[in-house]
Amino acid sequence: MTDTEESGDRTAHPWPPVERTPRVGAREKVTGAARYGADHAPPGLAYAIPVVATAGKGRITGLDTAEAAAVPGVLLILSHLDDLGIAPAGYVMADGYAFQSLQPLLDDRIAYRGQPIALVVADTLVAAVHAAGLVRAAYDEEPFAVELDAAGTETVLQEEALPLPFLADVVVGDADGAYERSPLRVDAVYETGPQHQVPMELIGGVAEWHGDTLVVHEGTQSAGALRGGLARQLGIDPDRVQVITPYVGGGFGQKNSLQPHLAPLAVAARRLGRPVKLVLPRAHTFHAASFRPVSRHRVRLGADRSGRLLAAIHEVDQQASRRDLLPATYTEITSRLYGISSFRGRQRHVRTDVQTPGYMRAPFEHPAAFALESALDELACAAGRDPVELRLSNDAGADPVTGKPFSSRHLAACLRRGAELFGWAERPPDPGSMRETDGTLVGWGVAAGAYPVMTVPVLARLRARADGRVLAEVGGHEMGQGITTALARAVAGDLGIGVDRVDVVVGDTRVVPHHLTAGAWGTNSTLLAVHAALLELRARLGVPREGPVDVAAAVAAAGRSAPEQDGAEVVAEALTKGPGQPPEAVDRMRAGLVAPAGPEYPGHVAFSFIAHFAEVRVAPAAPRVRVSRVVSVADCGRVASPVTAEAQVRGAVVWGIGAALSEHSEVDPRFGGFVNADLADYVIPVNADVGRIEVAFVGEPDFTLNPTGVKTLGEVALVGVAPAIANAVFHATGRRPRSLPIRVEDLL
Amino acid sequence: MTSEVVTEFTVNGQAVRLDLDPRESLLDVLRERLGLTGSKKGCDHGQCGACTVHVDGRRVVSCLLPAVQVNGRSVRTIEGVAGPDGALHPLQQAFVDHDALQCGYCTPGQVMSGLACIAEGNAGADDDIREHMSGNLCRCGAYPGILAAVRAAAGRREG
Numbered sequence: 001m002t003d004t005e006e007s008g009d010r011t012a013h014p015w016p017p018v019e020r021t022p023r024v025g026a027r028e029k030v031t032g033a034a035r036y037g038a039d040h041a042p043p044g045l046a047y048a049i050p051v052v053a054t055a056g057k058g059r060i061t062g063l064d065t066a067e068a069a070a071v072p073g074v075l076l077i078l079s080h081l082d083d084l085g086i087a088p089a090g091y092v093m094a095d096g097y098a099f100q101s102l103q104p105l106l107d108d109r110i111a112y113r114g115q116p117i118a119l120v121v122a123d124t125l126v127a128a129v130h131a132a133g134l135v136r137a138a139y140d141e142e143p144f145a146v147e148l149d150a151a152g153t154e155t156v157l158q159e160e161a162l163p164l165p166f167l168a169d170v171v172v173g174d175a176d177g178a179y180e181r182s183p184l185r186v187d188a189v190y191e192t193g194p195q196h197q198v199p200m201e202l203i204g205g206v207a208e209w210h211g212d213t214l215v216v217h218e219g220t221q222s223a224g225a226l227r228g229g230l231a232r233q234l235g236i237d238p239d240r241v242q243v244i245t246p247y248v249g250g251g252f253g254q255k256n257s258l259q260p261h262l263a264p265l266a267v268a269a270r271r272l273g274r275p276v277k278l279v280l281p282r283a284h285t286f287h288a289a290s291f292r293p294v295s296r297h298r299v300r301l302g303a304d305r306s307g308r309l310l311a312a313i314h315e316v317d318q319q320a321s322r323r324d325l326l327p328a329t330y331t332e333i334t335s336r337l338y339g340i341s342s343f344r345g346r347q348r349h350v351r352t353d354v355q356t357p358g359y360m361r362a363p364f365e366h367p368a369a370f371a372l373e374s375a376l377d378e379l380a381c382a383a384g385r386d387p388v389e390l391r392l393s394n395d396a397g398a399d400p401v402t403g404k405p406f407s408s409r410h411l412a413a414c415l416r417r418g419a420e421l422f423g424w425a426e427r428p429p430d431p432g433s434m435r436e437t438d439g440t441l442v443g444w445g446v447a448a449g450a451y452p453v454m455t456v457p458v459l460a461r462l463r464a465r466a467d468g469r470v471l472a473e474v475g476g477h478e479m480g481q482g483i484t485t486a487l488a489r490a491v492a493g494d495l496g497i498g499v500d501r502v503d504v505v506v507g508d509t510r511v512v513p514h515h516l517t518a519g520a521w522g523t524n525s526t527l528l529a530v531h532a533a534l535l536e537l538r539a540r541l542g543v544p545r546e547g548p549v550d551v552a553a554a555v556a557a558a559g560r561s562a563p564e565q566d567g568a569e570v571v572a573e574a575l576t577k578g579p580g581q582p583p584e585a586v587d588r589m590r591a592g593l594v595a596p597a598g599p600e601y602p603g604h605v606a607f608s609f610i611a612h613f614a615e616v617r618v619a620p621a622a623p624r625v626r627v628s629r630v631v632s633v634a635d636c637g638r639v640a641s642p643v644t645a646e647a648q649v650r651g652a653v654v655w656g657i658g659a660a661l662s663e664h665s666e667v668d669p670r671f672g673g674f675v676n677a678d679l680a681d682y683v684i685p686v687n688a689d690v691g692r693i694e695v696a697f698v699g700e701p702d703f704t705l706n707p708t709g710v711k712t713l714g715e716v717a718l719v720g721v722a723p724a725i726a727n728a729v730f731h732a733t734g735r736r737p738r739s740l741p742i743r744v745e746d747l748l
Numbered sequence: 749m750t751s752e753v754v755t756e757f758t759v760n761g762q763a764v765r766l767d768l769d770p771r772e773s774l775l776d777v778l779r780e781r782l783g784l785t786g787s788k789k790g791c792d793h794g795q796c797g798a799c800t801v802h803v804d805g806r807r808v809v810s811c812l813l814p815a816v817q818v819n820g821r822s823v824r825t826i827e828g829v830a831g832p833d834g835a836l837h838p839l840q841q842a843f844v845d846h847d848a849l850q851c852g853y854c855t856p857g858q859v860m861s862g863l864a865c866i867a868e869g870n871a872g873a874d875d876d877i878r879e880h881m882s883g884n885l886c887r888c889g890a891y892p893g894i895l896a897a898v899r900a901a902a903g904r905r906e907g
């Protein structure tokens with residue numbers, strides 16, 4: 001096994017040219033054969049349904065389960081009245097495993113509306129649902145706050161509450177002084193959220209005991225966290241927990257850690273001696289896992305008369321729960337998107353009575369870009385400059401924060417290529433100047449985005465088989481982003497064999513340890529490990545370091561020369577981590593804890609970049625905004641898999657349309673919780689909402705970053721979509737949206 | 749206690765006879781009793797389309813349909829779309845060719861709706877497809893690929 005540190009040899013192993021390999025697993029998905037967590041149905045299966053709190057905060061003073069227990073088929077009702085023998089799993093961002101530090105069902109405290117208070121298990125799903133509706137709770141209610149400005153919230157400064165170097169306020173130069181001296185100034189407040197991830201696959205799965213081993217089938221982005229977290233909660237050895245999650249029906253951050261339903265489910269399965277399935281009702285998913293918190297941004301930009309930026313001040317308040325603080329990194333990109341010599345950031349947390357908010361695709365970068373890129377559009381207007389020109393003239397050379405070089409930075413190329421594909425040169429500068437004969441207003445907007453390139457520890461094992469096939473066992477998760485396609489392509493391309501000769505196993509703790517797949521680091525990190533494993537495999541097969549390999553012949557030859565092997569397969573492993581990462585990062589990965597490196601690496605900083613161009617049409621009578629056309633050009637390094645990469649960007653544009661125009665989780669200060677907790681009222685885009693989307697890539701490999709040249713894509717793809725749409729709305733109407741989603745009232 | 753109802757129907761051409769609780773949805777019966785897990789649950793409220801199947805040739809959201817109501821009728825699910833030899837239906841192939849999916853969770857429902865969209869004569873123009881495919885949510889945002897796949901299977905070019 002090789003333990004490859006950092007970027008290693010970057011010339012000896014050129015990657016083959018990019019081919020348009022179809023998505024791996026597509027056949028299984030179009031035939032219904034792909035097996036997701038809740039598709040598992042072992043014999044003797046029982047069904048669980050939670051009961052949730054209907055108080056906004058307080059204490060349970062009575063829980064009446066008698067009527068529910070009398071329903072024929074009901075097997076078990078778990079609640080705080082019982083001793084479940086469950087320890088807390090700990091908060092994922094504080095050396096734990098769970099999306100929040102609170103584990104429900106352990107005491108009588110209610111921290112937020114929607115918190116589970118009981119779990120009903122029955123022979124059939126109808127019995128469980130019926131009985132759950134009969135559980136009665138009485139509460140001693142307390143006042144609660146669910147909005148940023150409500151009485152009873154508490155505001156804390158991040159750098160004091162979370163004293164970690166990477167969470168300190170970013171301060172470069174004297175931004176306040178430079179701002180005061182600037183001849184052109186923008187000072188505005190922008191707000192987004194709350195929003196929910198709503199992957200189509202509901203949260204849930206099956207827990208079953210095989211002897212004293214717990215087997216969990218559940219869609220997750222972090223099989224390792226489920227393994228480590230359940231072991232901690234149940235007091236068992238992590239080797240006694242197996243998590244199997246070959247397909248995840250979308251995650252988007254919602255499934256990035258252990259959810260609190262699983263430990264009680266495992267307890268129920270153990271008590272009953274039966275497998276138990278729990279699929280959370282859609283309404284429960286709005287409180288049972290994390291969400292994108294409200295964030296409010298005050299942005300001040302100072303510039304000279306030409307629009308050259310002299311200062312930026314970015315102050316953010318982010319919603320928190322009472323218990324946990326989600327480390328905020330909004331200013332990580334706003335301090336770096338442009339060459340601003342004076343920058344000051346400040347990030348605060350506002351504690352409210354909700355479940356702990358968390359990661360939703362581009363968790364900080366999407367809101368941050370909405371704020372900064374809207375402000376920049378306001379500055380372009382003030383300076384009388386074209387918004388693309390303004391951005392190009394403010395491009396950064398080295399990283400303004402650390403002074404280190406970027407590993408690669410092609411934002412200008414994204415802007416230029418996007419402008420060309422979009423036909424930006426035809427844009428009249430004045431708002432309201434493009435109008436169709438029926439009175440429809442047309443607007444064009446642009447915005448840029450960036451996202452940190454992080455790298456995590458990965459173990460990859462390759463098995464070259466006597467039949468010429470290669471099996472790749474990799475610590476990663478397939479949530480639809482295309483990681484299996486990228487990995488299969490990498491192995492097939494390297495060895496010169498067909499992609500159909502490669503099998504990829506991800507999402508299975510029985511074969512390799514798994515780090516969380518999020519932050520877009522899945523593909524670059526797993527490719528790095530596979531790259532190293534391929535070199536090791538070639539060495540073990542006794543074939544040259546590059547060029548096509550007759551796998552069957554090489555395996556047979558290796559078997560003859562090493563008779564202690566059975567001749568059936570040759571196995572190679574590699575364990576990689578990010579440049580400069582300490583060895584403890586690998587231990588953390590093996591334990592199911594998070595351990596990302598970057599975006600600051602020893603010799604450089606690494607970010608992906610993107611530019612989005614949007615066209616909107618605003619109907620005259622009732623202003624309804626339609627996004628008719630988007631062009632997106634990304635700098636993600638080498639494109640690891642063109643087909644799935646394009647899909648990632650198109651999907652992110654659809655996300656941006658939802659974020660800009662419809663998605664908002666409504667809160668009612670009288671009740672707490674989120675009130676529009678279903679798919680009819682939490683409005684995500686449908687097919688009819690989506691116009692033409694054109695995607696292109698700069699395609700420059702980043703060999704400074706790693707030997708595969710691959711940066712990251714899944715998150716940066718969303719960053720900047722919403723402000724491009726908002727800026728287009730301003731161009732169409734002359735009205736400046738400063739909060740998302742943009743509402744009709746904002747345009748009247 | 750609700751008494752069970754004997755229900756007979758066909759699924760993908762196979763005769764089925766079950767004693768059913770009248771509250772059981774067709775979706776839960778397909779998934780939990782018949783092992784046909786291709787149809788997915790995304791909401792259980794008729795709001796997402798992930799559970800779309802055909803009953804007597806028409807698309808329905810199976811989460812809203814009590815299974816007892818398909819007594820005497822014929823049900824087709826995603827598992828019954830490919831040929832008996834495993835050959836993909838042209839619409840399934842078009843989904844693969846146009847990469848009309850990412851996580852794949854909505855895909856069975858999209859395919860069943862796409863088949864219906866074409867059969868209903870609603871695939872004549874792109875805007876018709878967009879409209880008639882809008883009962884099927886895709887959080888991955890594979891809509892442009894879905895549009896292209898339905899259009900291609902309907903034998904049209906872009907426009």
Ligand code: FES
Binds near residue numbers: 792794796797809
């Ligand atoms: S599960 Fe039936 S429409 Fe959503």
Ligand code: FES
Binds near residue numbers: 849885
């Ligand atoms: S492919 Fe993931 S929801 Fe449609």
